[in-house]
Amino acid sequence: MSKNWSERGAGTPPAPDPADEDSVIGQVEIFISNILRFGVLISAAVIALGLVLLVVTHHSGYGQDLTGSVQEIIAFRGGAAGLFPTSLKEVWTGVMAFRPYSIIALGLLLLILTPVIRVATSVLAFLYERDYLYVGITLFVLLVLIFGFVMGKTGE
Amino acid sequence: MSVPFFLTVTFFSSVVAGIVGALLGLGGGIIVVPVLTLLLGVNIHYAIGASIVSVIATSSGAAAAYVRDRITNIRIGMLLEMATTTGAISGAFLAGLISPRWLYIIFALMLGYSALAMFQKRHQELPTGVVTDPFTAKFRLDGSYYDLALQKQVDYKTTGVALAFPMMYVAGVLSGLLGIGSGLFKVLGMDIIMRLPMKVSTATSNFMIGVTAAASAGLYFMRGDIHPFIAAPVALGILLGAHLGTRVMAHIKSTTLRLIFLPVLLISALQMLLKGIGW
Numbered sequence: 001m002s003k004n005w006s007e008r009g010a011g012t013p014p015a016p017d018p019a020d021e022d023s024v025i026g027q028v029e030i031f032i033s034n035i036l037r038f039g040v041l042i043s044a045a046v047i048a049l050g051l052v053l054l055v056v057t058h059h060s061g062y063g064q065d066l067t068g069s070v071q072e073i074i075a076f077r078g079g080a081a082g083l084f085p086t087s088l089k090e091v092w093t094g095v096m097a098f099r100p101y102s103i104i105a106l107g108l109l110l111l112i113l114t115p116v117i118r119v120a121t122s123v124l125a126f127l128y129e130r131d132y133l134y135v136g137i138t139l140f141v142l143l144v145l146i147f148g149f150v151m152g153k154t155g156e
Numbered sequence: 157m158s159v160p161f162f163l164t165v166t167f168f169s170s171v172v173a174g175i176v177g178a179l180l181g182l183g184g185g186i187i188v189v190p191v192l193t194l195l196l197g198v199n200i201h202y203a204i205g206a207s208i209v210s211v212i213a214t215s216s217g218a219a220a221a222y223v224r225d226r227i228t229n230i231r232i233g234m235l236l237e238m239a240t241t242t243g244a245i246s247g248a249f250l251a252g253l254i255s256p257r258w259l260y261i262i263f264a265l266m267l268g269y270s271a272l273a274m275f276q277k278r279h280q281e282l283p284t285g286v287v288t289d290p291f292t293a294k295f296r297l298d299g300s301y302y303d304l305a306l307q308k309q310v311d312y313k314t315t316g317v318a319l320a321f322p323m324m325y326v327a328g329v330l331s332g333l334l335g336i337g338s339g340l341f342k343v344l345g346m347d348i349i350m351r352l353p354m355k356v357s358t359a360t361s362n363f364m365i366g367v368t369a370a371a372s373a374g375l376y377f378m379r380g381d382i383h384p385f386i387a388a389p390v391a392l393g394i395l396l397g398a399h400l401g402t403r404v405m406a407h408i409k410s411t412t413l414r415l416i417f418l419p420v421l422l423i424s425a426l427q428m429l430l431k432g433i434g435w
Contacts, residue, residue, distance in 0.1 A: 036220040044395050051388045055159070060385070070157040073385055076199035086380045104384035105377075108209060111391060112373045114216040115366035119237075122230060133295070138234050141367065144241040148371040151245070 032121050039117055043110035050103030060084065061099020116145050162196060166389040169195075173210065174397020178218035179405050180417055181361030183211030183337030183369065184394050186424055198386060204335035205381030206390045208373050211337030213391045215366025217398030218405075225406065227301045227359040232314065232346070235295055236324045237367050240338070243328020244371040250333060260432030267425035270344045274418055277347075281306070281410050286313040286351045301356060305409045312356065316349040323349065332372040335381075337365035340424060343417070354410035 058066045062083050066073060077083060084101040085091045091109065094102025119142045126134040169191040170184065177184035185207035192198040192206060222228045288298060297314040323345045327338035339361045346357035376382055 033220045036216055040216050040220070040395060044392060047388050047391055050384065051163075051392070054385070054388075055163070066159060066385075070159060070162040071197065073159070074162075074196075074198055074202060074383065076201055077380075081380075084380075084384050086378055101384040104388045105382075108382060108384070108387055108391060109377070111209065111216065112212055112370055112377070115212060115370040118216075118219065118363075119234075119367060122234065134231060134234060137238060141234060141237045141241055144238075144245060145367070145371055148241070148245050148248070149374040151248075151375065 032118065032125065035121060036114060036118060039110065039114040043107045043114065046107030046110060047104055048107075050100045050105075050107060053098070053103060054100035057100065060101045061094060061097065062101055116142070116149075119145060157196070163389045165196065166192070166386070167393040170210065170390045170393025171397040171400070174214055174217060174394035174399075175401040175404065176397075176416070176420070177210075177214040177339070177394070178362060178398040178401025179358065179408070179413065180339070180420060181343045181358035181365070182214070182339035182420070183207065183365050184214045184397070185210050185336055186340075186420065186427075188390055188394075190427070192386065192390075201381050202383045202386050205376050205383060206387045207337075208335045208369050208376050209382060209387045209391050210394045211339070211369040212366050212373060213394035214398045215337070215362055215364075215369070217395040218362050218402045219366065221399075221402035222359040222362060222405075225301075225359075227355055228363045229297065229299045229352070229356055229360045230363070231295065231299075232297050232350070232352070233360045233363045233367075235297070235317070236320065236342070236345075237364055239321050239324035240328035240331065240342075240364060240368045241371045243325040243330075244332035244368050245328075247329035247332025247334075248372040248375045250329070257432050257434065260428045264425050264429035264432055267340065267421055267428060270348065271418060271421040271425060273348055274344075274414060274421060278414050278418070279411060280414075282310060282353050283312065283351045286315055288313045289315050289317070292317045292350075299356065301353075303353075303355065303410075304406045310353060312353050314350050314352060316351065320345045320349045328368055328371075331368045332375075335372070335376060337369050339365045340421065354413050355405070358405075358413060 054060065054066065060066060060083070064073065064083060085094050085105045091102050091105045095106050119138060123135060123138045123142060126138055170188055173184035173187035176182070176187060188210045189203045189207050192203040193200055292314045295317065297317065298312065300309060300311045303310050323341065327341035330336060330341070331338045342361040342364050343357045346352045346360060347354060
């Protein structure tokens with residue numbers, strides 16, 4: 001008995017069938033799950049790489065020497081003031097120059113992207129199930145998310 | 157304080173935060189922010205930036221397992237996220253225009269009240285006598301999951317979406333304004349108003365908080381509130397913790413979840429109250 005992906009969370013299935021992976025719909029859930037896992041692993045690897053570089057070289061890549069006290073390193077400066085990247089462009093140029101802070105920032109950005117990717121794949125999944133009500137709902141959420149990113153880019 | 161000390165303490169407290177966060181559908185910021193600000197002397201702006209990261213890390217770190225285990229009700233999550241993400245954008249806009257003090261006090265009271273409600277339900281394993289209202293029927297929110305601790309399939313009904321929706325909007329505003337995931341309010345809304353089984357509430361909240369936080373994370377990044385030196389060990393610790401938390405979650409009973417939830421609720425209420433009166 002195969003159940004629609006969109007109905008997996010609804011209705012009254014008679015018996016538990018945790019090994020439903022054979023059905024195509026079970027595949028969709030596993031697909032989403034794997035994308036998430038993959039995205040998380042990649043972002044973790046990049047963050048870890050940046051952190052290792054930082055600890056080993058004692059440099060942030062932005063002129064800060066990290067051998068001293070932590071108080072200096074984490075002292076608050078409004079708007080970062082060139083101490084770490086705050087825009088996509090800065091992250092990219094920093095990564096190209098192997099700056100540890102930029103590599104960490106890249107990993108963090110990838111992490112921030114994972115929920116967005118998840119919403120986007122849900123749109124596709126609902127589309128596949130022809131659940132147009134939820135295609136609309138999910139698209140709305142996706143658009144709000146994209147609006148949030150765009151606003152962040154141009155706003156401040 | 158040396159660099160290795162800071163990184164180690166941050167990492168390990170984030171692991172704990174990730175475990176608790178994944179279990180309860182919260183963002184882990186509840187543990188991370190106090191540790192960073194009170195223990196390690198981090199400025200509140202950077203702590204909030206790290207909190208936003210920790211919310212997303214908890215969500216995505218645990219999500220893979222919960223989706224696969226089919227406990228998350230994606231429909232409920234998406235529907236409510238319409239309200240939360242809109243709220244988050246509003247909140248990010250409003251930051252600077254509204255004094256957070258009053259919000260802290262109001263929500264401290266709400267949390268206190270919820271702690272009471274949660275305490276009254278502490279022996280309830282699964283909800284009973286729930287009747288689907290026409291609104292929730294239209295959106296097909298009823299569901300089912302297999303509870304490993306109870307060793308049986310649990311069918312459940314949903315109700316009260318009309319009331320939960322505005323609550324989620326407010327939770328979203330809080331999120332954008334204060335840099336939190338608002339997981340607490342999501343779980344409470346689903347548990348008390350929509351009367352979902354506890355595990356469904358926490359797993360669905362876990363899914364939702366990541367989406368909500370992502371809505372305003374870009375803004376925090378651009379503002380320079382996400383400091384790589386601080387956010388990196390937090391992110392890594394939380395990811396590990398959340399992963400461990402999902403494994404625990406499968407075998408834990410809903411009543412146990414409630415028991416863990418209660419002290420967290422009370423501590424949060426206290427934290428908010430203190431912030432509200434300006435401590």
